[in-house]
Amino acid sequence: MTIQLPQNFNFTSTIFSHGWYDLPPFAANETKKQLHTVISLSKTKHVCVRIRVHHALLTITVENSVRLTITEKERLKNNIRSMLRIDESLDEFYTLCRKEAHLRWIPKKGAGRILRSPTLFEDIVKMIFTTNCSWALTKIQTTNLTKKLGIEAAEHIYSFPAPETIAKKSEQWLRKEISCGYRAPYLLELCKSITNKKIELESLRHSALSSEELYWKLRSIKGVGHYAAGNLLKLLGRYDFLGIDSWVRKRFSVLHGKGRRISDAAIEKYYDRYGTWRGLVCLMEVTSDWHES
């Protein structure tokens, strides 16, 4: 399958926009030219896909033995369009960037699209797994979750588990087997809320709510604080919040404070000038060296 790409689409910048490419089921190859993942089309149909770019075409190869209907192929393509933010217009953002010399590299590179998971549920779980721990532990937790509760779609390649599957496990089991510690009750509560239809996440991707309202909706999920909600909003295409974490603090102090510690309030104030795009400007600035190759 192929998808025609917009002119300014940068595949490498998109998949390496943040750490998601490194968390299963995502996997990127060393040459940074291919992205692998597993997309669940139903409870029983899990598709291993290899995604790469050839000229202006995105090429999708299904790597496991599943037969897809025309409708399923369309759903798969739409899911990938959404993951890679292909249909998201960044024209306004690029116009803003062109006004400042230190941001001109962004439109020039075609950077600014942020990789997201096939579902908001997967994004939220992974975001909770990034909190208060090293990246190594985030990887351990995500790997354990997919390996122990996901479906093996191809040899040693597992899907991201459904909330119903996780909801059946006990808090003790999750603590021990997933190594997620105190995050276990948060994960369990989220999965049970979805299973019991107390919360519906996926419609939030196309919500008419304001960013502020969406922020508080996300904050109502236990385990999702200011940092996590701010970054989840970016994955929903809203860039009004910065999602400041230790990485942002460290990079900002190097870029704008000669290595001195800068308060969160001062960081917020600095990016205020960029209005509704401030979260994306901030992310691009602190990860600018990731886009150099």
Added chain:
DNA sequence: GCGTCCAGGTCTACC
């Protein structure tokens, strides 16, 4: 080998 600190924070109780 052991202890301590810290890492892509959040929640709750208390003031």
Added chain:
DNA sequence: GGTAGACCTGGACGC
């Protein structure tokens, strides 16, 4: 509303 303290885990580091 602001803040202190607790919370799991694992890797890095110093001794």
